[in-house]
Amino acid sequence: MELTLSDIEDANRRIGPYINHTPILSSSLLNMWLGHDIFFKCENFQKVGAFKARGGVNAVSWSLENGERPKRLVANSSGNHAQAVAYAAKQFDIPATIFMPKYSSKVKIQATEGYGANVVLSETRDITDELVREAAMEEGVFWVPPYNHGQVICGQGTSAYEAFCEVKDIDAVFAPCGGGGLLSGTYIAAKGLSPKTKVIGVEPFNANDAAESLRKGSIQRLSGVPNTLADGAMTMAVGDITFEYLKKLDDFYEIEEEHIVYWTQWLTHLLKCRIEPTSAMTMEAVCRWLKSQKTKQRVLVIISGGNIDQVTTSRIWERDRLQRPPKI
Amino acid sequence: MELTLSDIEDANRRIGPYINHTPILSSSLLNMWLGHDIFFKCENFQKVGAFKARGGVNAVSWSLENGERPKRLVANSSGNHAQAVAYAAKQFDIPATIFMPKYSSKVKIQATEGYGANVVLSETRDITDELVREAAMEEGVFWVPPYNHGQVICGQGTSAYEAFCEVKDIDAVFAPCGGGGLLSGTYIAAKGLSPKTKVIGVEPFNANDAAESLRKGSIQRLSGVPNTLADGAMTMAVGDITFEYLKKLDDFYEIEEEHIVYWTQWLTHLLKCRIEPTSAMTMEAVCRWLKSQKTKQRVLVIISGGNIDQVTTSRIWERDRLQRPPKI
Numbered sequence: 001m002e003l004t005l006s007d008i009e010d011a012n013r014r015i016g017p018y019i020n021h022t023p024i025l026s027s028s029l030l031n032m033w034l035g036h037d038i039f040f041k042c043e044n045f046q047k048v049g050a051f052k053a054r055g056g057v058n059a060v061s062w063s064l065e066n067g068e069r070p071k072r073l074v075a076n077s078s079g080n081h082a083q084a085v086a087y088a089a090k091q092f093d094i095p096a097t098i099f100m101p102k103y104s105s106k107v108k109i110q111a112t113e114g115y116g117a118n119v120v121l122s123e124t125r126d127i128t129d130e131l132v133r134e135a136a137m138e139e140g141v142f143w144v145p146p147y148n149h150g151q152v153i154c155g156q157g158t159s160a161y162e163a164f165c166e167v168k169d170i171d172a173v174f175a176p177c178g179g180g181g182l183l184s185g186t187y188i189a190a191k192g193l194s195p196k197t198k199v200i201g202v203e204p205f206n207a208n209d210a211a212e213s214l215r216k217g218s219i220q221r222l223s224g225v226p227n228t229l230a231d232g233a234m235t236m237a238v239g240d241i242t243f244e245y246l247k248k249l250d251d252f253y254e255i256e257e258e259h260i261v262y263w264t265q266w267l268t269h270l271l272k273c274r275i276e277p278t279s280a281m282t283m284e285a286v287c288r289w290l291k292s293q294k295t296k297q298r299v300l301v302i303i304s305g306g307n308i309d310q311v312t313t314s315r316i317w318e319r320d321r322l323q324r325p326p327k328i
Numbered sequence: 329m330e331l332t333l334s335d336i337e338d339a340n341r342r343i344g345p346y347i348n349h350t351p352i353l354s355s356s357l358l359n360m361w362l363g364h365d366i367f368f369k370c371e372n373f374q375k376v377g378a379f380k381a382r383g384g385v386n387a388v389s390w391s392l393e394n395g396e397r398p399k400r401l402v403a404n405s406s407g408n409h410a411q412a413v414a415y416a417a418k419q420f421d422i423p424a425t426i427f428m429p430k431y432s433s434k435v436k437i438q439a440t441e442g443y444g445a446n447v448v449l450s451e452t453r454d455i456t457d458e459l460v461r462e463a464a465m466e467e468g469v470f471w472v473p474p475y476n477h478g479q480v481i482c483g484q485g486t487s488a489y490e491a492f493c494e495v496k497d498i499d500a501v502f503a504p505c506g507g508g509g510l511l512s513g514t515y516i517a518a519k520g521l522s523p524k525t526k527v528i529g530v531e532p533f534n535a536n537d538a539a540e541s542l543r544k545g546s547i548q549r550l551s552g553v554p555n556t557l558a559d560g561a562m563t564m565a566v567g568d569i570t571f572e573y574l575k576k577l578d579d580f581y582e583i584e585e586e587h588i589v590y591w592t593q594w595l596t597h598l599l600k601c602r603i604e605p606t607s608a609m610t611m612e613a614v615c616r617w618l619k620s621q622k623t624k625q626r627v628l629v630i631i632s633g634g635n636i637d638q639v640t641t642s643r644i645w646e647r648d649r650l651q652r653p654p655k656i
Contacts, residue, residue: 023351029442044600107597107650114357265638269435272372272634274600306600310593310648317645320638322435 003150005192008161008185011054011154014061018091019053020046021162027270033326036290036297038283039170041163044273044306048083048111050232051159051182051304052146056084058155059144060092070094070142076132078104078125079231080307081146086117088144097135099128105309147181148239157185163300164193172198172250172289174282175302177210178235180242182304187245197300198250202285204228204278205254210238210246219243229260229312232278232304253285260284265321267303274306277316283326290328331478333520336489336513339382339482342389346419347381348374349490355598361654364618364625366611367498369491372601372634376411376439378560379487379510379632380474384412386483387472388420398422398470404460406432406453407559408633409474414445416472425463427456433637475509476567485513491628492521500526500578500617502610503630505538506563508570510632515573526578530613532556532606533582538566538574547571557588557640560606560632581613588612593649595631602634605644611654618656 025040043051063070073096075085082098089096096117100109101124113119122128136143145152159182160173175186187199203210207226213219221237228234238246246252264280267273282301290297308316353368371379391398403413404427417424424445428437429452441447450456464471473480487510488501503514515527531538535554541547549565556562566574574580592608595601610629618625636644 029439032442049600110653111357114360268602272377272602274596274602310645310650314642314645317638317642322638325438 001150003154003188005188007150007154008157008189008192011058011151012158012161014065015054015057015155015158018047018057022046022159024163024166025271025273030270030326034287034290034328036299038286039163039167039298039300040271040303041159041300042273042303043159044275044279044303046305048080048087049305049307050080050084051156051302052080052084053087054158055152055155055181056081056088056144057091058158059149059151060088060094060142062151063142064092071140072097073142073144074099074132074135075144075146076100076128077146079108080305082112083108083115085144086112086115089117090115099132099135101125101128107309108307147179148241150241153181153184153242154188155185156182157189159302160186160189160300161193164189167298167300169298170194170197170300171297172200173300173302174200174202174286176230176233176278176282176304177201177203177238177246178233178278180210180238180246182302183249184242184245186302187248200251200253200285200289201246201249202253202255202282204230204233204260204281205256207234208254209236211252211254213238213243214246214252229257229315230278230281231312232276251289253288255281255284261316262321264316266326269322273303274308275303276305276308277312279303279305287326287328329478331482331516333516335478335482336485336517336520339386339479340486340489342393343382343385343483343486346375346385350374350487352491352494353599353601358598358654362615362618362656364627366614367491367495367626367628368599368631369487369628370601370631371487372603372607372631374633376408376415377633377635378408378412379484379630380408380412381415382486383480383483383509384409384416384472385419386486387477387479388416388422388470390479391470392420399468400425401470401472402427402460402463403472403474404428404456405474407436408635410440411436411443413472414440414443417445418443427460427463429453429456435637436635475507476569478569481509481512481570482516483513484510485517487630488514488517488628489521492517495626495628497626498522498525498628499625500528501628501630502528502530502614504558504561504606504610504632505529505531505566505574506561506606508538508566508574510630511577512570512573514630515576528579528581528613528617529574529577530581530583530610532558532561532588532609533584535561536582537564539580539582541566541571542574542580557585557643558606558609559640560604579617581616583609583612589644590649592644594654597650601631602636603631604633604636605640607631607633615654615656
């Protein structure tokens with residue numbers, strides 16, 4: 001069943017009381033340097049520090065609205081999705097068990113427990129996958145998937161929806177691609193509210209399963225854990241639902257690690273925000289796209305989140321990339 | 329002449345069109361952990377990335393209001409004050425010459441030039457001091473001082489003023505101490521709007537000239553360039569005007585470097601903001617003060633700015649301090 005703008009509007013109504021209406025920031029210095037207007041929709045200021053809170057809350061709230069009150073929520077995740085499901089469970093007073101690999105960042109485990117969820121740690125991701133499958137077989141348990149679910153997609157789309165209601169005449173919107181949930185939701189919201197706006201996806205070159213899938217016309221899996229600082233885009237494969245939306249995108253970029261570091265430093269500096277490398281990466285795609293534009297453009301960038309551990313932060317700031325200001 | 333709340337109100341009216349009304353952020357996780365309510369007034373989202381824009385704009389605007397249109401603004405600074413004066417000059421279309429030592433961070437030099445100021449680089453701070461003194465002797469030139477000036481102080485006080493208008497029943501407000509301008513302005517605003525609120529200053533232990541001055545009852549100078557990550561508090565001595573306000577403070581804390589690093593990591597993580605070590609430092613003082621409180625307190629913290637260079641960022645994130653959550 002095709003998802004439409006009205007599904008996003010429903011999601012927006014549902015999640016309103018539980019999530020932050022996030023701010024849109026701009027940098028006048030950056031706009032001056034690039035000669036275009038860039039608007040940053042800041043999901044780093046979202047509950048749990050990432051857009052994921054939107055999809056998690058919407059999926060659970062939709063289930064309640066349909067008269068199905070889960071007796072428990074379960075999920076497997078090493079990252080933001082774990083926190084999002086724990087957060088949603090707390091809002092609706094439903095017990096939650098989150099299966100996380102032991103190598104998950106301690107900060108994310110702490111936060112997931114902080115929302116009151118029962119966290120089960122396992123040695124490997126494969127074990128968490130098995131444990132969540134088992135747990136989900138029990139009656140009344142709702143296994144909240146990270147991206148390949150209509151209501152998760154619609155929840156994620158509310159970020160772009162909010163932005164399009166606030167900023168008019170956007171020429172293009174850029175979002176990063178992990179499992180494709182954020183991009184799919186962004187596509188539905190953008191094409192519904194502003195059909196002429198280009199919707200463009202961005203992926204790390206070192207984890208380019210989505211780009212490969214688009215080239216080959218079928219879903220491709222990464223062969224191993226990818227080596228990228230953009231940990232939010234390390235998902236092994238997109239889903240069958242999200243892939244259908246990715247195929248409709250106006251363009252898709254693959255970004256090398258050096259540019260991911262460069263833009264993480266610069267966006268952090270210019271916006272005074274904590275910004276995930278996964279989010280900052282999109283700016284390199286924006287600049288490449290702007291190169292081919294003949295007139296002044298208005299671009300929306302979805303900053304997907306701001307959760308970065310110490311090891312990644314330390315790697316990002318090893319060398320000074322602030323010596324050379326951005327330009328087209 | 330004693331400065332009063334009405335001087336702050338005048339400053340607030342004057343600078344309104346030129347500066348950001350900055351947001352107040354909170355972290356529900358932090359409040360849960362500490363058992364108190366902490367409100368962060370975020371001057372990192374101020375123009376030029378620091379509260380300094382307030383004082384610079386107010387001093388210049390006040391001078392214009394009094395019919396004295398300077399033919400040029402001059403200042404000497406390696407940091408945020410340089411940007412603030414350049415920014416103010418641009419707003420009022422007055423030429424500016426800023427004298428900066430060569431070792432100033434390239435990012436701050438870029439930004440100062442970005443506002444259209446003429447930047448003169450010198451080998452040492454002593455040379456910039458001499459050059460600005462010479463430049464200021466020319467008729468019609470306004471040498472905008474960094475802190476020891478009534479209208480600079482009143483400008484800086486508008487940050488607390490905005491916060492007190494927005495958040496009620498604040499038990500204590502904390503701000504860092506460099507030259508004392510921010511603390512003096514905060515004192516005037518706080519005692520004017522909420523006389524019962526405690527006003528508390530914070531300084532790095534390694535640059536504790538203000539604490540020494542308060543102990544000895546006269547202004548003490550640092551004997552050399554201090555070794556602290558809190559570069560906003562490296563001022564060699566407070567001023568004679570600001571010292572009078574510092575003497576009236578309800579309390580004053582000196583913070584060791586390890587705590588400055590700890591709180592810079594944690595506030596960055598919890599608030600998803602770029603936060604100067606100088607600002608983060610105040611949280612250690614907040615925790616020490618809260619230890620002696622018997623009831624739940626409402627505390628305002630002035631986050632003075634968010635300009636950090638790559639070298640400092642890299643030093644802050646060398647080791648993981650996020651393993652141990654904050655507690656009282």
